[in-house]
Amino acid sequence: MNKAVLNKEVQDYINCHLQADVHQLAMAKSPFAEVSSRELATQISAKRKSEKKLPTWYATPFIYYPEPLSIEQSSSEKTAAYKASLLAKGSVLDLTGGFGVDSYYFSKRAERVVHCEINTGLSEIVFNNLKALKTPNIECIAGDGLAYLKSIPDYFGSIYIDPARRSHSGKVFMLQDCTPNVIEHLDLLLNRATRVILKAAPLLDISAALKELSHVAQIHIVSTKNECKELLFILEKDAKGPVKITSTALNDSVKQFSFSKEDPIEIHFPSAVATYLYEPDVALLKSGGFYQIALQYDLLKLEEQTQLYTSEEYKPEFPGRIFKVEELLQAADLKKNKNLSGNVIVRNYPAKAEELVKKYKIKSSDEDFLLFTKTKYTGLQIIRAKILQHY
Structure with missing residues (x-):
């Protein structure tokens, strides 16, 4: 640790060059005898990485930063x-x-x-x-x-x-x-x-x-x-006793889902996709509580291996994305449509997203989605939907 980095004039220089090109800065001559150009570049790069991840550190004067990798980790x-x-x-x-x-x-x-x-x-x-x-x-x-x-x-x-x-x-x-x-x-x-x-x-x-x-x-x-x-x-x-598993989504709001592997489960599948479609946050998927998700939020799971859920009710407390279903389609319907647009999501469907985009010439969209999936009773299904809630 080079304590000269904490001198006021060096700190002022770092704060004035937070938007500078650190690669050029590292190769240029340092304006300070006791602090190298590489040290200046390291401080600037690491502080930049801290702005959103570590706002308290970023806003506090005379913080000494390690290599940027330490900030990432x-x-x-x-x-x-x-x-x-x-x-x-x-x-x-x-x-x-x-x-x-x-x-x-x-x-x-x-x-x-x-x-x-x-x-x-x-x-x-x-x-x-x-x-x-x-x-x-x-x-x-x-x-x-x-x-x-x-x-x-x-x-x-x-x-x-x-x-x-x-x-x-x-x-x-x-x-x-x-x-x-x-x-x-x-x-x-x-x-x-x-x-x-x-x-x-x-x-x-x-x-x-x-x-x-x-x-x-x-x-x-x-x-x-x-x-x-x-x-x-x-x-x-x-x-x-049973291990309690808690999934927490820390976004603009905090949403949690808790269960135990020993909790009783009931398995129900919809005869058709309902008005709203629910895609769980990765923390819920990691928990493995696929049927407990359906039970706790009063949803129906589309199929045993399909981690998508549906309901006639809108449930904003759900940790994950929520879509409003606009239309249920089959592959034949897409072939007829020459002006398709939407973000493609693939869940338990025998093709990759990039393959489907190329095959059906699907243009990107901010709010429209095409979900390629599989349901219990109708088999392969394509769902056109608008997003109501992001992660």
């Missing part, structure tokens, strides 16, 4: 605030602290937070930024979080851990392959906290994870703009 303020709502009462140990966004939001709910970060340079940056953010109740430990936990006698209300999910071979799908290995250290973690909050890769299969993990009390799936951002396992030593 950090939690957003929205998701960090959600995770803070899951904390048990008491102090918090953030075992894999990173840029400190989660710890910052944990500190708003806990009297004491310990932020552990094995990268000493990043730990120093976080320490500086927490002073700028006026957050006195966070202690920064530059070192391995598990080693720190083993070295102290403290008992925490919550331990948060976000293991590294990349291996040399690419994407990691098993918890035991992550670093640190939560499976190997699970007894230690559960004996030192009321609650362990484990963040896993969104691509991780929930059923497979439940075979690896014990003591799971809850699972939380969090999305923003239909992109799965967080897969969280809440572990408690005395966890018993």
